[in-house]
Amino acid sequence: MSAPTLASFDATAAWQLSEQVSLRDESFGALAYHHGNRRLVFLKSRELVEVVRALSGHESARATVAALVPELQRSNYEAALASLAVSDVLNVR
Amino acid sequence: MSADVTLRDRFERGLAAPICLTWELTYACNLACTHCLSSSGRRDPKELTTPEALGLIDEIAAMQIFYINIGGGEPMIRSDFFQIIEHAVDRHVGVKFSTNGTRIDPVVARRLAAMDYLDIQISIDGADAATSDKIRGLGTYDQARRAMDNLKDANFGQFKISVVMTRDSVEQLDAFEELARGYGAELRLTRLRPSGRGVDVWDQLHPTRQQNRDLYYWLLDRPNVLTGDSFFHLSALGTPLDGLNLCGAGRVVCLIDPVGNVYACPFVIHDEFLAGNIRAAGFDAVWTNSELFRSLREPGNPGACGSCGSYDACRGGCMAAKFFTGLELTDPDPECVFGHGETALAAKRVEIRPTPSPDHSRRTKVILGTR
Numbered sequence: 426m427s428a429p430t431l432a433s434f435d436a437t438a439a440w441q442l443s444e445q446v447s448l449r450d451e452s453f454g455a456l457a458y459h460h461g462n463r464r465l466v467f468l469k470s471r472e473l474v475e476v477v478r479a480l481s482g483h484e485s486a487r488a489t490v491a492a493l494v495p496e497l498q499r500s501n502y503e504a505a506l507a508s509l510a511v512s513d514v515l516n517v518r
Numbered sequence: 519m520s521a522d523v524t525l526r527d528r529f530e531r532g533l534a535a536p537i538c539l540t541w542e543l544t545y546a547c548n549l550a551c552t553h554c555l556s557s558s559g560r561r562d563p564k565e566l567t568t569p570e571a572l573g574l575i576d577e578i579a580a581m582q583i584f585y586i587n588i589g590g591g592e593p594m595i596r597s598d599f600f601q602i603i604e605h606a607v608d609r610h611v612g613v614k615f616s617t618n619g620t621r622i623d624p625v626v627a628r629r630l631a632a633m634d635y636l637d638i639q640i641s642i643d644g645a646d647a648a649t650s651d652k653i654r655g656l657g658t659y660d661q662a663r664r665a666m667d668n669l670k671d672a673n674f675g676q677f678k679i680s681v682v683m684t685r686d687s688v689e690q691l692d693a694f695e696e697l698a699r700g701y702g703a704e705l706r707l708t709r710l711r712p713s714g715r716g717v718d719v720w721d722q723l724h725p726t727r728q729q730n731r732d733l734y735y736w737l738l739d740r741p742n743v744l745t746g747d748s749f750f751h752l753s754a755l756g757t758p759l760d761g762l763n764l765c766g767a768g769r770v771v772c773l774i775d776p777v778g779n780v781y782a783c784p785f786v787i788h789d790e791f792l793a794g795n796i797r798a799a800g801f802d803a804v805w806t807n808s809e810l811f812r813s814l815r816e817p818g819n820p821g822a823c824g825s826c827g828s829y830d831a832c833r834g835g836c837m838a839a840k841f842f843t844g845l846e847l848t849d850p851d852p853e854c855v856f857g858h859g860e861t862a863l864a865a866k867r868v869e870i871r872p873t874p875s876p877d878h879s880r881r882t883k884v885i886l887g888t889r
């Protein structure tokens with residue numbers, strides 16, 4: 426499956442952290458490493474890391490964000506998830 | 519990989535574990551390159567044993583260090599080389615290893631091709647035998663090319679061709695690009711630092727100011743050429759090169775040497791930058807608690823560079839390059855693009871250069887056989 430583009434990210438789909446990705450907590454958030462394409466990605470807030478970890482427990486990305494993030498910030502978080510999907514850190518489960 | 523300024527500030531304060539951990543498996547080497555950063559040659563009798571090496575990998579996996587850079591010496595000389603890298607891959611620790619290629623015959627190439635999470639870097643120092651062998655020894659260029667052929671024939675996939683930029687090799691950039699393209703390989707260019715035996719040849723071999731400028735513009739046009747963040751001191755020329763653009767020593771980067779000593783980076787194998795040994799309480803304890811690393815994670819003194827308009831891009835350059843040319847760590851990089859490093863060097867009335875410790879060079883010159 427090819428990764429989505431930023432615009433085509435489907436927040437209503439069920440996403441998860443890719444099995445190919447390791448996540449390491451850091452003071453600023455986390456580092457994600459994709460063992461397949463060997464890219465390093467920086468997650469720049471702890472809240473975002475929490476959302477990413479919670480993805481697999483909710484029916485969709487949007488539902489995850491709704492459960493964890495105050496309303497005003499939700500679109501920012503969806504955009505952050507979209508860029509993680511683009512870099513293959515997330516995939517549809 | 520690029521990072522914004524706030525993230526870079528975080529990095530300068532250190533991470534829970536290194537991103538770029540180099541582990542040199544052995545000081546033993548069958549070659550004797552004139553610029554060897556680790557002064558390798560003879561095996562150190564106190565080298566980590568196989569159980570110690572496997573235990574270290576378990577700790578690396580527990581610290582969630584995503585991959586390790588394995589080097590030496592020539593790492594493939596260790597008889598437990600495959601055991602070590604297979605153990606790492608089994609623990610989901612990716613392996614990138616640097617080799618002179620002499621041990622990669624067709625059988626070994628097939629074994630390597632069968633493994634996942636493995637990156638190989640084959641080192642050459644010129645795009646032709648004459649240029650490369652001048653540094654690495656007679657016959658070594660052909661041996662490296664044979665290793666590349668063997669990897670290609672074994673369908674290893676994309677490997678890396680790694681070149682240190684010297685006054686000679688920097689004139690062959692297009693030829694390296696061509697060579698890599700022919701193999702479907704990635705090209706990786708790194709900076710010559712005056713480390714290890716490199717201290718003896720740096721004056722004659724490091725690129726001139728004009729060559730460094732040309733290199734910078736060549737790299738800007740080719741974001742796909744890997745540099746291991748080597749040339750951030752050249753970012754002072756304008757648009758920053760791709761990378762973190764900071765000296766990661768002890769913050770993002772570190773070295774474990776063959777006897778378990780932990781240094782701030784692979785290019786500062788010297789007592790002054792020794793943080794501890796993993797044999798005492800493990801690697802994590804050294805990484806987290808060493809006084810040296812803690813001090814490196816404090817905001818540094820920009821010294822003479824503080825008033826430079828390009829400080830944000832260049833950060834005063836490479837600590838190792840300053841240290842081994844006898845400069846203060848607050849001086850500009852000896853290759854400062856504005857020539858301030860050369861001025862600082864010239865201003866030293868007496869030149870006192872630290873010599874690398876330890877030195878594992880062979881005492882007699884090696885005669886290379888052809889196979």
Ligand code: SF4
Nearest residue numbers: 823826832850851854
């Ligand atoms: S003066 Fe210092 S910061 Fe400025 S370019 Fe030279 S080395 Fe870099």
Ligand code: SF4
Nearest residue numbers: 765767783836837838
């Ligand atoms: S000392 Fe030089 S080689 Fe080592 S991490 Fe710093 S900039 Fe890189």
